[in-house]
């Protein structure tokens with residue numbers, strides 16, 4: 001049994017959340033960026049209230065003004081911020097708050113990414129088009145994996161997640177499209193299969 005950290009992203013319903021909790025997810029994500037998966041702050045709060053304290057709740061943003069991110073974080077009560085934009089270290093510093101985890105999401109490029117370079121607590125290496133379900137070449141011999149607490153994402157699904165984790169040595173994994181029956185609609189069966197496959 002692996003202790004891989006598993007985050008399921010883009011949840012929109014109470015059933016999605018309950019399935020993740022029961023199946024043993026370590027983190028659940030709510031998308032505040034423009035997407036087929038967007039939820040408003042009140043919905044995220046209602047969903048986050050179903051999540052026990054040992055599971056991290058994450059708000060996902062892309063290129064949004066600082067004031068908007070602060071407001072959505074406060075109104076929703078989620079505990080971690082995941083940023084997919086090109087924000088600089090001052091932006092991360094401005095979002096730092098007691099008990100809050102900062103996650104920097106970045107597309108994997110040829111240049112090795114370093115955890116903590118912008119002040120983040122967790123690094124997420126993703127495809128260039130986040131949430132699209134499109135994979136990137138994490139199996140390439142040229143890929144230099146970061147060290148420490150970093151998550152692999154982009155086109156993962158129950159059939160490839162274990163190999164992806166083994167090949168890259170990722171500390172954790174993140175998925176959205178690969179546990180959906182159609183875009184924006186989570187599948188209970190696929191969530192369960194993904195978490196089981198990731199841990200075995």
Ligand SMILES: O=C(O)c1ccccc1NCC(=O)[C@H](O)[C@H](O)COP(=O)(O)O
Pocket residue numbers: 009010031033034035036037060061062084105124126127129130131132133134153154155156174175176177178
């Ligand atoms: O989910 C979205 O639509 C989205 C939109 C804008 C920024 C980020 C978004 N999602 C982030 C994630 O769901 C994950 O961190 C990751 O990209 C998973 O992607 P995938 O499993 O390939 O769908």
